[in-house]
Amino acid sequence: MRSTQDIAAFALRWLVDVEFRMPTMPELIPDVDALLGLAPEEVAQAVLTSAHSMAQNGMFSAMGVIGPEMLYGRGIPGPAIYPRNREAEITEALGVAWLWLEINMLFMPSPGINGTNGWRQLTRRGRDLLVSPDRFRSFREAAAFPKALLHPAIADEVWLDLARGDYQVAVFRSFRAVEEAVREAGKFAAHDVGVDLMRRAFNPTTGPLTKMADPAAEREALSALFAGAIGSYKNPHSHRTVGITEPRDAQEMVSLASHLLRIVDSRRPA
Structure with missing residues (x-):
C-alpha cells in the first residue's frame, strides 16, 4: 500500500x-x-x-x-x-x-x-x-558554416546575420564592404559606386588595382568578375527587396564577397 x-x-x-x-x-x-x-x-x-x-x-x-x-x-x-x-x-x-x-x-x-x-x-x-523552428534552422545552418571562412572585415556582423536568418542583410552588407574596400584601396571619390567603380578600379590597362603582370585575358576576366558580382549581388539589394530563402545560397554569396575582399587586400599599394 x-x-x-x-x-x-x-x-x-x-x-x-x-x-x-x-x-x-x-x-x-x-x-x-x-x-x-x-x-x-x-x-x-x-x-x-x-x-x-x-x-x-x-x-x-x-x-x-x-x-x-x-x-x-x-x-x-x-x-x-x-x-x-x-x-x-x-x-x-x-x-x-x-x-x-x-x-x-x-x-x-x-x-x-x-x-x-x-x-x-x-x-x-x-x-x-x-x-520559431525557422530561427533555430537558421542558426543551425550558420553554426555549420565556419566563421573563419569569412573575411575579418565582415565576419562578425555577417555571421550573426546568417544565424538570425537575415540573409538579404548578410549579402548586402558583404558586397557593400567589397565596394567600400575597392573605393578606398583605389583612392576613388565617395560618389564612385557600383559596376562603374569596379570597371575603373580593375580596368585591364589603367585600373589602380589591376596587376599589369597578369595576362590581358585574366585582367579582363577579373574586371568582369568584380563588376558582375556587384551588379548581381549588391546593386539589386540597394534598389529593391530581394528574397533569399535558402541559407546555403546566402553562405555561398558571402563567401564570394570574402574572396573578393581578399583580392582587394592583395592589390592595395604597399
Missing part, C-alpha cells in the same frame, strides 16, 4: 507530465530510428525545447532532460518511452546533441553552486532560438 507521501509525489508528477504536457524527448521524437538517424544539430532542437519545458526556476539538468527516467519510463502512466535495448545508441545521440548545444552557447552553467552541481540554464541566444 502506498504511503501518503508516495501518493502526493505521484499526483505531482502526473500533473507535470499530463496536465501541463511538458514534452519529453520520446514525445518530441517518438521514432527511435528517426532519433538515431538525425544529425546532432537536428536532435539538438528537440533537446532545447524539452530542456526549456522541464526547467524549474529557469534551471534544468541533463538527468532531468535526457536521463534514463525521462527516456525509458518512470513506472507511472505518461509519455511514450524508448526501448531499453537501444539505450547505448540513444544515450550517445542525445549526449552529442546536448554537447552541441553547450558548444554553441545555447546552454550555460547556472550561477553559483547550482552550476557546479550540474544545473544549466538557457542563454539569451538559446531563448531567442525557441521563438
